[in-house]
Amino acid sequence: MQFKVVQSEGPQSPPLINFKVQRGLTLSPNIIRWEPVEDVDSVKIYRSRIGLKTKAPPFGIELGDGILFGTTWGKEQQCPLSSDANLLMDLSKLSHVKVFEQDDGSFWIISEWQQEGGLVEVLSGAVAAEKLGLSVGLVSTFLSDWELIAEIADPSLTESYEDVSGLPSDYYRVTTVTDEEESVPSPWMQPLMGDQDLCVLSGRVLELDGKPAAHVEINAKIAIPGRPLNEILISSNEIKALTNKEGYFSLPVLQGVPIIIEASSIGYIKPVLVPQENYMKLTAEMWDYYKYSGTKDVDQENF
Numbered sequence: 001m002q003f004k005v006v007q008s009e010g011p012q013s014p015p016l017i018n019f020k021v022q023r024g025l026t027l028s029p030n031i032i033r034w035e036p037v038e039d040v041d042s043v044k045i046y047r048s049r050i051g052l053k054t055k056a057p058p059f060g061i062e063l064g065d066g067i068l069f070g071t072t073w074g075k076e077q078q079c080p081l082s083s084d085a086n087l088l089m090d091l092s093k094l095s096h097v098k099v100f101e102q103d104d105g106s107f108w109i110i111s112e113w114q115q116e117g118g119l120v121e122v123l124s125g126a127v128a129a130e131k132l133g134l135s136v137g138l139v140s141t142f143l144s145d146w147e148l149i150a151e152i153a154d155p156s157l158t159e160s161y162e163d164v165s166g167l168p169s170d171y172y173r174v175t176t177v178t179d180e181e182e183s184v185p186s187p188w189m190q191p192l193m194g195d196q197d198l199c200v201l202s203g204r205v206l207e208l209d210g211k212p213a214a215h216v217e218i219n220a221k222i223a224i225p226g227r228p229l230n231e232i233l234i235s236s237n238e239i240k241a242l243t244n245k246e247g248y249f250s251l252p253v254l255q256g257v258p259i260i261i262e263a264s265s266i267g268y269i270k271p272v273l274v275p276q277e278n279y280m281k282l283t284a285e286m287w288d289y290y291k292y293s294g295t296k297d298v299d300q301e302n303f
Contacts, residue, residue, distance in 0.1 A: 017040065021172050022191060023191035034155060040156070041177050041179070044175045044176075044177060045149055046174070049110065052134060052140050055133025060131050066079060067079050067122060067128050067129050070120070072119050097110060155176075188250070200280075204249070212247030215243060218261065219262055256274060260272075
């Protein structure tokens with residue numbers, strides 16, 4: 001199948017605000033910061049968490065208990081459990097998930113893939129699942145649990161919000177409200193270590209017949225060996241995203257960084273110097289395309 005990349009149309013009424021999410025030490029809260037803005041009545045902050053939360057202990061786990069989990073990419077994993085005391089260690093043996101213990105002793109079981117396609121699901125093991133406050137069929141997918149966590153009145157006077165219950169893998173987006181009309185949401189963003197400015201790269205992938213190409217993986221890698229692409233906590237050397245059902249994708253990267261944007265499954269690659277801007281739409285003209293060995297042909301005339 002052949003593909004082309006087209007310019008993302010983008011929102012018609014984007015948020016009238018620039019924001020970023022920061023995090024300090026492991027136990028620090030996630031801090032959402034923005035530049036003061038005028039003529040905006042309020043800022044709404046939304047959070048998405050791809051995962052499942054257990055109840056607080058005691059659980060009553062016994063040796064022989066177990067749960068079959070479904071995770072990203074349709075992978076099924078049997079998780080044997082041994083005791084309440086070893087629950088963190090038992091859950092941490094699962095691949096494609098991260099486990100966070102909360103102050104009250106409960107646990108978040110978070111998908112390692114924090115984009116559309118991320119998934120944690122209880123497939124079987126009703127007895128053990130019930131002990132943890134879960135149930136068979138319980139599932140968390142991208143956007144299914146996104147919630148409004150705060151609305152800040154007069155954002156010209158307040159420049160930050162601390163999400164004290166935020167996790168390193170959480171996603172955030174904001175909207176602005178003016179004269180009771182709410183903007184479309186901003187792109188999702190995750191916590192950064194430090195005070196770097198981000199640019200969200202967005203684009204769209206279509207099949208040559210014009211249909212959206214869903215679930216195409218796009219990634220961004222640093223173009224200078226030895227330098228990290230960014231300090232997003234759940235990513236080390238590259239940022240990945242999947243196109244959604246309409247073919248759209250977005251990638252949050254550091255401003256001013258030379259990167260390589262790649263979609264290896266469809267044979268596209270392009271070095272890009274990320275601008276000192278908050279958003280950039282990727283157009284067909286920005287992509288440098290050529291055929292890899294064994295990849296599908298690219299119709300440049302229809303690109």
